[in-house]
Amino acid sequence: FCEVEGCDELNILKGQLDNSYNPYLLKGTDTSTGQNVGMLTRVDPLKTLYRTDAKYSYPIPGSKCGYTDTGSTGVSKHYITEFNFNDMDIAFISAHFIAIPTEASRCAQREGQASVLQSVIADYISRDYEVIMLGDLNDFDGEVLDVNSNKPTSQVLSILKGQYGAYAGKYELVSVAETVQQSQRYSDWYDSDNNCNTQSSKDYSMIDHVLVTSGIQKNIADVTFYHKYPESCETYNSDHYPV
Numbered sequence: 738f739c740e741v742e743g744c745d746e747l748n749i750l751k752g753q754l755d756n757s758y759n760p761y762l763l764k765g766t767d768t769s770t771g772q773n774v775g776m777l778t779r780v781d782p783l784k785t786l787y788r789t790d791a792k793y794s795y796p797i798p799g800s801k802c803g804y805t806d807t808g809s810t811g812v813s814k815h816y817i818t819e820f821n822f823n824d825m826d827i828a829f830i831s832a833h834f835i836a837i838p839t840e841a842s843r844c845a846q847r848e849g850q851a852s853v854l855q856s857v858i859a860d861y862i863s864r865d866y867e868v869i870m871l872g873d874l875n876d877f878d879g880e881v882l883d884v885n886s887n888k889p890t891s892q893v894l895s896i897l898k899g900q901y902g903a904y905a906g907k908y909e910l911v912s913v914a915e916t917v918q919q920s921q922r923y924s925d926w927y928d929s930d931n932n933c934n935t936q937s938s939k940d941y942s943m944i945d946h947v948l949v950t951s952g953i954q955k956n957i958a959d960v961t962f963y964h965k966y967p968e969s970c971e972t973y974n975s976d977h978y979p980v
Contacts, residue, residue: 738774738775738776738777739772739774739814739831739832739833739872739873739945739977740770740772740833740873740975740977741762741772741773741774741775742771742772742773743762743764743773743775744760744762744775747760747761747762747775747777748760750777751777754777757779758777758778758779759777759778759779759781760775760776760777761775761776761777761778761782761786761816761818762774762775762776762786762816763775763786763787763788763816765788765813765814765815766811766813766814767813767814772814772833773814774814774815774816774831774832774833774872776831780820780822782818782819782820782829783818783819783820783821784818784819785818786816786817786818787816787817787818788812788815788816788817789811789812789815789817789853789854789857790811791811791853791856792809792810792811792849792853793809793810793811793849793850793852793853794807794808794809794849795807795808795809795810795845795846795848795849795852796845796848797845797848797849797852797892797902799892799901800844800845800848800891800892801890801891801892802841802842802844802845802848802890802891803841803844803890804841804842804844804845806842808842808845808846808849809849810835810846810849810850810853811850811853812832812834812850812853812854814832814833815830815831815832815833815854815872816830816831817829817830817857819866823956825867825952825953826864826865826866826867827866827867827868827869827953828857828858828861828866828867828868828869829869830854830857830858830868830869830870830871831871831872832850832854832870832871832872832873832874833872833873833875834847834850834851834872834873834874834875834876834893835847835850835875836875837875838875838876838877838887838889838890838891838942838944839889839890841890843875844876844890844891845891847874847875847876847891847893848891848892848893848896850893851874851891851892851893851894851896851897851902852896852902852903854870854897855896855897855899855902855903855904856903856904858870858897858899858904858908858910859899859904859907859908862907862908862950863907867949867950867952867953868908868910868948868949868950868953869947869948869949869953870897870910870947870948870949871945871946871947871948871980872945872946873944873945873977874893874894874897874944874945874946875944876889876891876893876894876944877889877894877942877943877944878894878912878914878943878946879894879895880894880912880915881912881914881915881922881943882919882922883919883922883923883941883942883943884919884920884921884922884923884938884941884942884943885923885938885939885941885942886919887942887943894912894946894948897910897948898910898911898912898948908950909950909951910948910949910950911948911949911951911954912946912947912948913947913948913949913954913957913960913980914943914946914947914960914962914980916957916959916960917960917961917962921961921962921964922943922962923941923942923943923962923964923978924942924943924944924945924962924977924978924979924980925941925942925943925944925945925976925977925978926940926941926968926976926977926978927940927942927976928940928970933969933970935967935968935969943962945977945978945979945980946980947960947980960980961980962978962979962980963978963979964978966978
């Protein structure tokens with residue numbers, strides 16, 4: 738879960754499911770929204786959830802975000818943990834990046850956030866871990882296009898996939914959405930024209946992503962975006978659909 742307040746909310750949901758789930762959450766440092774990243778799982782992680790406090794300067798070299806000032810950023814909402822499935826050591830990294838995909842300053846900051854986690858991914862892969870990197874990344878994938886073929890101005894997805902940045906070419910992650918029909922690739926509704934028209938398909942995009950190494954990819958049987966509930970200006974539960 739990428740936008741959850743805390744353990745109380747996870748436990749409320751667990752209470753509506755069954756006792757086979759355990760909640761996990763590591764409180765972040767986002768004081769403006771109070772949001773955190775958590776999980777419900779039937780398989781307990783092998784490592785206590787932890788965070789990296791690393792910072793990265795932005796704009797990164799070669800950035801096309803159009804931001805001309807400078808800054809330094811960490812990842813305020815994320816956790817890292819480990820699992821073992823089918824004799825595979827797996828690093829599980831969940832994050833929520835800063836919002837607004839094409840705004841210049843936030844685009845540049847997100848590239849910095851992606852660069853922070855790129856080093857974590859590269860380190861795990863150097864130790865023969867498979868990796869699952871997922872979350873609300875608030876950016877578009879320039880390779881696996883969403884329902885409206887939105888193109889990123891940032892290199893966020895390319896950085897996380899290992900195609901760009903300090904560890905470019907050192908590893909490769911792929912998007913699980915590549916097996917989903919493009920017409921179904923949307924995970925977010927945003928009322929871009931402020932008319933509350935939920936029938937306008939241009940208000941849908943894919944900014945939530947699951948990126949995996951090949952060892953994970955070959956074990957995936959199916960990928961779907963759950964679109965069974967309506968979004969509207971009166972919706973308060975979430976403006977996202979789960980992958």
